[in-house]
Amino acid sequence: MSGPIETPDLTKLAQPAHVSETSDSIAAALHDHMVGKTVIITGVSPTGLGAEAARIVAKHSPKLLILASRSPAKIADVIADLKAAEGFDASVTTIESLTVDLASQESIRAAVASLNEKDPDFALDVLINNAGIMMLPEFETVPDAAGQPLEKQFGTNHIGPFLFTNLLVPALRRSKAPGGARVASVSSGGYQGSPVKALDDPLILRDTPETRAAYDSFQAYAQSKTGTLLMTLALAKKLAGKGVFAYSIDPGAVGSTNLSRSVPMDVQKALGWRLPDGTLNPVAPFITAEQSVASYVKAAYDPSLADKSGATITAAAVDESILDYAKDPVLAEKLWALSEEIVGEKFDY
Ligand SMILES: NC(=O)c1ccc[n+]([C@@H]2O[C@H](COP(=O)([O-])OP(=O)(O)OC[C@H]3O[C@@H](n4cnc5c(N)ncnc54)[C@H](OP(=O)(O)O)[C@@H]3O)[C@@H](O)[C@H]2O)c1
Known part of the structure; x- marks a missing residue:
């Protein structure tokens, strides 16, 4: 089992x-x-x-935009803003909310079942897997399919999207969008902090005194985000020629979101993310949400990426600098098999 690693200064990781x-x-x-x-x-x-992402998608007249998240009141606030935006046309675009907790396999299965019950021919053109959590300070767990505890960042950031996406593949395959359907999954430059160590030792995901002692909040985040890159790779391969394309996104560092909520303020200051008064450090390499989401739009819609399924989009361009452990097809297959075990279902296409 691996020991704890030192949490790196995220501001020094490669940024666009x-x-x-x-x-x-x-x-x-x-x-x-x-x-x-x-x-x-x-x-x-x-x-x-x-x-x-919802703002920019809604602005460009989707037929149906489904906002899937765990806090119904927060989704409702976002929907209210979208509907109040200039140019929003309710006769063209329907916006719906879907309550789903990506840390819960039960909740994911119920959410997808509700979509299929509402419309048995439900066809999905674009899935943007954006939800995530970062650097939980303590080792926490979520239940796997057998009810056994599984490390929470891996469970939420990798296993949740893995199950949600696979349960939606039939709907993606029903898409009639010219150029096919897309899955765009948000990783992080933080993936550079760790390979999926669980591929060598799946026990690091389990709740034991040793794993609790060895837990490193950044390594656990980094591992989960390498998982995103490997999932995209496997998905792209399995769905090649079947009308569904998959991309990963490195959104860059955006200081204005709520992602750092689990990182204690003194740690954020020590890492240089924040100034002594707690405000964002203007010299940190932060970009705006609008700059970040440029990569989402590219991954989700740009037809010039048609022959690049499996690629990662960073700073709105194909990222050619992905580390070997995050683009290895053998590791991608290995992670797919481990993920199937954890969700208790096989997915082959
Ligand atoms: N901001 C950055 O610099 C940065 C850098 C690299 C990668 N990313 C990635 O970008 C994505 C978006 O992050 P953000 O910066 O926008 O952070 P954020 O403001 O914390 O947003 C994360 C979203 O995920 C939702 N979420 C968390 N756990 C969930 C769960 N179990 N089930 C369903 N939804 C859940 C949150 O809902 P609640 O509000 O209800 O908790 C929130 O809507 C994440 O995947 C993150 O890892 C961000």
Whole structure:
């Protein structure tokens, strides 16, 4: 079993050098590919990247936009803002909320079942897996399919989206969108902090005195986000030629969201994210939500990526610098098999 690693200074991890595009600039160019689609975005709360993704998708006339998150009141706030936005046309676009806790396999299964019950022919054009949590200070768990405890960041950031996505694949395959359906899954530059160590030792995900002692909050986050990259790789391969394309997104560092809520203020100051008075450090390499979500729009809609399924989009461009452990097809298959075990269901296409 591996020991704890030192939490790296996130501000020193590779960040997009310069993001000149914004969600609006990319969407303006891709408008024709955005209109009339059915889209699900997970993890939607005011101030988060999911809300910015919802804003830009809603602005470009989807047919149906489903905001899937765990806090109904927060989704309702975002929907109210979207409907109040200039140009929103309720006769063109329907916006719905879907309550789903991605840390709970039961909740995920119930949420997808509710979509299929409402419309047995439900067809999905774009799935944006955005929800995530970061650096829980203590080792916490969520139940796996057998009710056994599983480390929570892995459970929420990798296993939740793995199950949600796979249960939605039949709907994605029913998409009639020209150019096919897309799955865009949000990883993090933080993936550079760790491979999926659980592939060597699945026991590190389990609740034992040793794992609690060895727990490193950043390593656990990094492992889960490498999981996102490997899931995309496997998904792209399994769905090649079947009308569904998969991409990962590195959103860059956006200080204005709520992601750092689990990171104690003194740690955030020590890492240089915040100034001594608690405000965001202006010299940290933060970008705006609009710059960040440019990559979401590209991954979800840009037809020029059709031959790049499996790729990661960073700073609105294909990222050619992904580390080997996050683009290895053998590791991707291994993680797929481990994930199937954890959700108690096999998915092959
Ligand atoms: N901000 C950054 O610098 C940055 C950098 C790298 C990667 N990312 C990634 O970008 C994505 C969005 O993060 P953000 O910065 O916008 O953070 P955020 O403001 O904390 O938003 C995260 C969203 O995920 C939702 N969520 C968390 N756990 C969930 C669960 N179990 N089930 C359903 N929804 C859940 C949250 O809902 P509640 O509000 O109800 O908790 C919230 O809507 C995450 O995947 C994150 O890892 C962000």
